[in-house]
Amino acid sequence: MRLNTINPSPGSRKNSKRVGRGIGSGFGKTAGRGHKGLKSRSGGKVKAGFEGGQMPLQKRLPKFGFSSRIGRLTAQIRLGELNRVQGDVIDLEALRSAGLVSKSTERIRVFLSGEILKSVTTKGLVLTAGARRAVEEAGGKVED
DSSP states (O other): OOGGGOOOOTTSSOOOOOOSSOGGGSOOTTTTSOSSSGGGSTTOOOOTTOBTTBOOHHHHSOSSOOOOHHHHHEEEEEGGGGGGSOSSEEOHHHHHHTTSSOTTOOEEEEEOOSOOOSOOEEESOEEOHHHHHHHHHTTOEEEO
């Protein structure tokens, strides 16, 4: 084998489309771009994010973030953290005094994470289905 005899495999390299070289080439006159319109012009391409005149997504979205007003007043607590509360009745005040929620909290949601080791009565708290089951299995009660 000599360097001057090496060729690429047949069909691996395609000849480039020679546009604008006369009617006989098949790509003369309009050079395969069709007639008129944005894509037939030089430099004719749609701007990134352009949606045909519709207000684009990047302009439809809010620019300064979003903070739920309900979420600011709601706290989520693990079930295992209820063990740190003194007393048998757990309500909003008991959780505040135990330092588990802030003063601004108005709603509390307890979800199943960890385990509760004592029987307690919860008042005014929202418990997930799993947390409710765990409290009742430990001998406690859930009061809405």
